[in-house]
Amino acid sequence: MFVSIASFNGNREFNENSLRHEWVVLQTAWNVGRDGIEAGANLVPNSVPRPIARISVGIVALTLLLFVLKSVLSTVFFALATMGLAYFAFLAFNKDQGPKDRGNGGTSSSPPMDDPVEEARKIMEKYK
Numbered sequence: 001m002f003v004s005i006a007s008f009n010g011n012r013e014f015n016e017n018s019l020r021h022e023w024v025v026l027q028t029a030w031n032v033g034r035d036g037i038e039a040g041a042n043l044v045p046n047s048v049p050r051p052i053a054r055i056s057v058g059i060v061a062l063t064l065l066l067f068v069l070k071s072v073l074s075t076v077f078f079a080l081a082t083m084g085l086a087y088f089a090f091l092a093f094n095k096d097q098g099p100k101d102r103g104n105g106g107t108s109s110s111p112p113m114d115d116p117v118e119e120a121r122k123i124m125e126k127y128k
Contacts, residue, residue: 037061 040057041050048056 033061 037054037058040061041053044053044057
């Protein structure tokens with residue numbers, strides 16, 4: 001059975017009310033779907049047997065649902081891929097302006113220090 005994160009309260013204890021609410025939501029969705037298939041089957045001529053009409057309407061509804069789901073997912077993945085490509089291009093074109101690495105062996109605008117104590121001594125001598 002489907003149990004979401006909403007079924008647990010802050011102490012990670014099982015919350016019976018949340019599960020009951022989820023069951024009501026699933027039951028309502030099932031009833032709406034069944035009523036929709038029945039309404040669609042009533043549009044089919046009476047010469048077609050009712051069970052075949054219900055099955056046919058269900059197949060058509062499932063086909064339309066899958067088409068819409070595929071379209072939405074395709075759009076979302078295309079948008080994500082486009083954003084990723086734009087971010088990659090931004091990083092590629094602005095690699096000189098990125099954050100500077102602080103002496104970890106990466107590229108940096110200042111030369112790496114060999115001996116920090118010696119560098120500090122040089123700075124102190126400069127300001128005497």
